[in-house]
Amino acid sequence: MKPVTIRDVARHAGVSTATVSRALAQPEKLNRETLDHVLGVVAQLGFVANAGARSFRQQSTQTIILLVRDISNPFYLEIYKGIEEVASETGYKVLMADARNDEARITTYIDMVRQRQADGLIMMVRKLPADLADRPGPTPPMVVASEAIPGVDLPTVRIDNAAAAQNAVAYLAAQGHRAIAHIGGVEGEYLAINRHQGYVQGLQAAGLPVDPRLTVWGDFSISAGRRAAQALLDTGLPFTAILAASDQMAIGAISQLRSAGHRVPQDISVVGFDDIIIAEAFEPALTTVQQPRLEMGRAAMRLLVDLLHGDAHQQVLEFETKLIVRDSVAPAPQET
Amino acid sequence: MKPVTIRDVARHAGVSTATVSRALAQPEKLNRETLDHVLGVVAQLGFVANAGARSFRQQSTQTIILLVRDISNPFYLEIYKGIEEVASETGYKVLMADARNDEARITTYIDMVRQRQADGLIMMVRKLPADLADRPGPTPPMVVASEAIPGVDLPTVRIDNAAAAQNAVAYLAAQGHRAIAHIGGVEGEYLAINRHQGYVQGLQAAGLPVDPRLTVWGDFSISAGRRAAQALLDTGLPFTAILAASDQMAIGAISQLRSAGHRVPQDISVVGFDDIIIAEAFEPALTTVQQPRLEMGRAAMRLLVDLLHGDAHQQVLEFETKLIVRDSVAPAPQET
DNA sequence: ATGAAAGCGCTAACAA
DNA sequence: TTGTTAGCGCTTTCAT
Numbered sequence: 210m211k212p213v214t215i216r217d218v219a220r221h222a223g224v225s226t227a228t229v230s231r232a233l234a235q236p237e238k239l240n241r242e243t244l245d246h247v248l249g250v251v252a253q254l255g256f257v258a259n260a261g262a263r264s265f266r267q268q269s270t271q272t273i274i275l276l277v278r279d280i281s282n283p284f285y286l287e288i289y290k291g292i293e294e295v296a297s298e299t300g301y302k303v304l305m306a307d308a309r310n311d312e313a314r315i316t317t318y319i320d321m322v323r324q325r326q327a328d329g330l331i332m333m334v335r336k337l338p339a340d341l342a343d344r345p346g347p348t349p350p351m352v353v354a355s356e357a358i359p360g361v362d363l364p365t366v367r368i369d370n371a372a373a374a375q376n377a378v379a380y381l382a383a384q385g386h387r388a389i390a391h392i393g394g395v396e397g398e399y400l401a402i403n404r405h406q407g408y409v410q411g412l413q414a415a416g417l418p419v420d421p422r423l424t425v426w427g428d429f430s431i432s433a434g435r436r437a438a439q440a441l442l443d444t445g446l447p448f449t450a451i452l453a454a455s456d457q458m459a460i461g462a463i464s465q466l467r468s469a470g471h472r473v474p475q476d477i478s479v480v481g482f483d484d485i486i487i488a489e490a491f492e493p494a495l496t497t498v499q500q501p502r503l504e505m506g507r508a509a510m511r512l513l514v515d516l517l518h519g520d521a522h523q524q525v526l527e528f529e530t531k532l533i534v535r536d537s538v539a540p541a542p543q544e545t
Numbered sequence: 546m547k548p549v550t551i552r553d554v555a556r557h558a559g560v561s562t563a564t565v566s567r568a569l570a571q572p573e574k575l576n577r578e579t580l581d582h583v584l585g586v587v588a589q590l591g592f593v594a595n596a597g598a599r600s601f602r603q604q605s606t607q608t609i610i611l612l613v614r615d616i617s618n619p620f621y622l623e624i625y626k627g628i629e630e631v632a633s634e635t636g637y638k639v640l641m642a643d644a645r646n647d648e649a650r651i652t653t654y655i656d657m658v659r660q661r662q663a664d665g666l667i668m669m670v671r672k673l674p675a676d677l678a679d680r681p682g683p684t685p686p687m688v689v690a691s692e693a694i695p696g697v698d699l700p701t702v703r704i705d706n707a708a709a710a711q712n713a714v715a716y717l718a719a720q721g722h723r724a725i726a727h728i729g730g731v732e733g734e735y736l737a738i739n740r741h742q743g744y745v746q747g748l749q750a751a752g753l754p755v756d757p758r759l760t761v762w763g764d765f766s767i768s769a770g771r772r773a774a775q776a777l778l779d780t781g782l783p784f785t786a787i788l789a790a791s792d793q794m795a796i797g798a799i800s801q802l803r804s805a806g807h808r809v810p811q812d813i814s815v816v817g818f819d820d821i822i823i824a825e826a827f828e829p830a831l832t833t834v835q836q837p838r839l840e841m842g843r844a845a846m847r848l849l850v851d852l853l854h855g856d857a858h859q860q861v862l863e864f865e866t867k868l869i870v871r872d873s874v875a876p877a878p879q880e881t
Numbered sequence: 882a883t884g885a886a887a888g889c890g891c892t893a894a895c896a897a
Numbered sequence: 898t899t900g901t902t903a904g905c906g907c908t909t910t911c912a913t
Contacts, residue, residue, distance in 0.1 A: 225884045230908055260660035262906035265601040266889055281622040304640040324596035431826050464826040490767050490800040492828045561900045566892060598890035602905055
């Protein structure tokens, strides 16, 4: 059974296709009777306008792509929700795509905008393909969320990662910890560097020594947290607290520490980063840096909508973080 | 700067638009020299074909929608990955959308297919809008994954929920548990009913009494697990084990049981369902029913591709589950 | 207020 | 092997 087209409706209603189109898009321009009649026929035939044809004609798809580093990280879900809220308020659809940390895949999705499959992108990836600027034509409308991509200057929504990390270290120091380790993000990346800087600043502010051997790098995943914790233990250096750059790594680290016979938080305290949903239910409930993810998602989508509407203001929005104190940090154990 | 069209390329290359089109889509049909020349011009001008126009013309978007019950459930992520794998092998893009258990939203996304914004859907929702069948026109290509939607007869990928639940109860019974509670899914839903049936059958098979007061219902979320555990405690009935219909509810329940002063698993054992990523890192590591989610995702996408290619075979694929034994179940405590 | 007609960018007959 | 041409379904001038 062939889909009903605008032409079928026009024929049935005895009007032109232009009138049908107006009935749907600009009803105020029609006679009351004509309008009612046409809408009646539309309902009767079950006509649904072909959005492909419309967006083709209008050169806009009303769809945007949320491109994330790794879709299996629950961190993104709340951000997606915020984006989706604003999107549906403003008539956009959201496509969530997985970059898998793969440059070719990122290019593919950017090209979807070039090909007019989507109108714009919200990027939550660590970097853009190097050849992006070389490509001819305008750069697709893009907003960066939660990350900062080196060398590009795009509207951005983020937190002050260094301040957040520094704040967390200050809290640990206040609990008497003097040997604090750090499990960072991917070595060399902006996000990882910033949090690490904050960690170092936090140590210095507390007058604590900075030992580079107490920093190990991961990739935000649970298994990376496990490996990192083991690497820290393998150094043989003493430490009583860990600041992890993600809750997932914090959870992996705790799991590994326990396997190795350490109690958390009695022997070793752990602070996470993100406050993902599981943080509160975990045992011990995770003390962690909370990011206002829903709000960040909403703000990112608003920036993108502005961009798409041509109200381009180069803008960086920085959100406040909050240290959520739960049960994964205890006062430093007495030295013996 | 206006986007480059196929006509610009044709003009520059001194060929027809048809030749350019062929150079991109069916290069083997062209002379070697012509092809090279055209591709050269394409590269030089930075031409990217307008996929909207193409899909409009070809009446296919090469995009499918994965519609899930609630995107914040990490259960779906692995399934998404499986779907995405097969999709990119077969040239499709995947759009993940959040139904939020809202019938209107489900309708919106189904209409995206009617409007030819997408070619088909993989549904992971509990039911379809009641008026779906009333709508004129063909029903959009759809595959159901992990759920079973009452009253519809679509290609489906699922597990034997009853058998899986029964198996889990058998394991608990073998550990000496005689009063086993159940935290189910959404009351009245197919998925919840099936797992509950399996739970009842498991009790009967082990010769244990079935007390309806020991079943409470949730919605798969962590907070539902908390509330459900509290509700079970509030009955005042004794029980030494819980079978939860999701890992998230199991985690919430454990968290609540502990707040109430019960040890897990020493006092009360808990079995989850799904084996989400966090299950292993949780303390205690969750004993849970594992679903082969990646494979299920791959199979669902394959079914949809067949459907879209017209190789429609009404098919139900049932996958094997496996009970993953970890640390959240202990032998039943001695009665005193 | 309504209709006629052009055309968005591309592909696929059909011709040459 | 390549070109010509007719649309895909819709919106939008420009007429009437």
